[in-house]
Amino acid sequence: MTTQTAATSRPLAAASRALPATSIFGLQWGDEGKGKAVDLLAREHDAIVRYNGGANAGHSVVVAGTRYSLHLIPSGILYAGKKAVIGNGVVLDPETLLKELDDLAARGVDTSGLVVSSRAHVVMPYHKAEDAFREERLSQEAKTGAGTTVAQLGTTRRGIGPAYADKVQRGSAVRVGDLLRQDVLKERVRLACELKRSMAGAATAEAFDADAVIARATAAGERLKPMVADTTYLLHGMMRSGKRVLFEGANGTLLDVDHGTYPFVTSSNPGVAGIAAGTGVPTQMVGRVLGVMKAYSTRVGTGPMPTELHDATAHRIRERGREYGTTTGRPRRVGWLDLVAVRYAAMINGTTGLVVTLLDVLSGLSELKVCVAYRVNGEETDHFVPDSMDLAKAEPVYKTLPGFAEEIGGVKNLGDLPGAARKYLDFIEEFVGVPAELVSVGPDREQTIFR
Numbered sequence: 001m002t003t004q005t006a007a008t009s010r011p012l013a014a015a016s017r018a019l020p021a022t023s024i025f026g027l028q029w030g031d032e033g034k035g036k037a038v039d040l041l042a043r044e045h046d047a048i049v050r051y052n053g054g055a056n057a058g059h060s061v062v063v064a065g066t067r068y069s070l071h072l073i074p075s076g077i078l079y080a081g082k083k084a085v086i087g088n089g090v091v092l093d094p095e096t097l098l099k100e101l102d103d104l105a106a107r108g109v110d111t112s113g114l115v116v117s118s119r120a121h122v123v124m125p126y127h128k129a130e131d132a133f134r135e136e137r138l139s140q141e142a143k144t145g146a147g148t149t150v151a152q153l154g155t156t157r158r159g160i161g162p163a164y165a166d167k168v169q170r171g172s173a174v175r176v177g178d179l180l181r182q183d184v185l186k187e188r189v190r191l192a193c194e195l196k197r198s199m200a201g202a203a204t205a206e207a208f209d210a211d212a213v214i215a216r217a218t219a220a221g222e223r224l225k226p227m228v229a230d231t232t233y234l235l236h237g238m239m240r241s242g243k244r245v246l247f248e249g250a251n252g253t254l255l256d257v258d259h260g261t262y263p264f265v266t267s268s269n270p271g272v273a274g275i276a277a278g279t280g281v282p283t284q285m286v287g288r289v290l291g292v293m294k295a296y297s298t299r300v301g302t303g304p305m306p307t308e309l310h311d312a313t314a315h316r317i318r319e320r321g322r323e324y325g326t327t328t329g330r331p332r333r334v335g336w337l338d339l340v341a342v343r344y345a346a347m348i349n350g351t352t353g354l355v356v357t358l359l360d361v362l363s364g365l366s367e368l369k370v371c372v373a374y375r376v377n378g379e380e381t382d383h384f385v386p387d388s389m390d391l392a393k394a395e396p397v398y399k400t401l402p403g404f405a406e407e408i409g410g411v412k413n414l415g416d417l418p419g420a421a422r423k424y425l426d427f428i429e430e431f432v433g434v435p436a437e438l439v440s441v442g443p444d445r446e447q448t449i450f451r
């Protein structure tokens, strides 16, 4: 058995909280409950910043009994007087952003704190059409059996991959600042439409009609104009004047394009690695690195998931945990907690604290299994295997812990948790090597145990 060495982050837990920035990100495949963690910590910060992904994310926050589902706008917008910043690393769908702004305004939320990087890349109608087209094509390949190594990725079809691809291709990419420069916008969109039109079926032709795209983008740009700024200088200026900044990672570390279960990943770096590239703020300024993890595992879309369950336990967890996608409504795949994966994600992010969510969902199960190693080709390892082909072969090796019958939604202190729930948490902390700072036992702000 290969043993994980130097993987734990315990020494980092002492990192100074005096540093001006905090990071909150997911340690699994997204949907870890980051929205609530961000909401709880937003109070102590002056700016809440998105740095990766786009409208593929879905953060739900319940404030004063009202549920808000945000895809692009950082949830800090719900606090008057805070800056909600969309950094350059985000791929921004302007029409989705404007719709979110209108919805918030209609519910009486002051949205004047929103600032958008002029260097964030724009998701255009043709990116969404291309996302759908590619997914259809990949699914045909899988159906005919022609492709043995390709499969539908199960994307959110929000145009994320194609927009990031154009960013890296450069020639025909459009950034938010270009929405306000007609000459650049026209040139880029015409080129993009020409390059992509061969893909357009009748149903999507409008997405590739350059004049129509330019008109929509121009209209969105006019409305966005007052919010557009250089967010890098804004954030550095804020931190220099003693303000605190909270980075809100979208998606999850196991969906990281470099470190996740490639190719079944998103197109950005959802963990701490994304902050510097996606905002211009170096990670040395981030003192508190909080990794959010569910007390079990979920995954949306395709790709290997060693601890996936298809039985009554999965059904129970899905229903109790309301495990249906915020962005797509798809039922999430559910499984036992994969601690091999979580420890890997904690390691590559330099995690100083854990936020364990949805612990209450597990009550009523007679036993709780946690994956502590994989068996791959007959060999046992406690190293994560991010390559999808290899991970697909990994069989989980479980440790079985006692379950707890009591409902724990009202528990406020660790000491008041049932013994088995406490043991479950202790086991997680010990295995991952990072202390739990927050434990969430229900959707409301009050249903949180603080360390």
Ligand code: IMP
Pocket: 029, 030, 031, 056, 057, 058, 153, 154, 155, 156, 157, 158, 159, 160, 161, 250, 251, 252, 255, 264, 265, 266, 267, 300, 301, 302
């Ligand atoms: P894309 O980000 O839309 O390209 O989708 C790529 C993969 O990441 C798919 O499996 C999606 O289901 C998954 N994904 C993207 N964003 C999230 C998220 O916020 N939560 C959970 N899964 C996500």
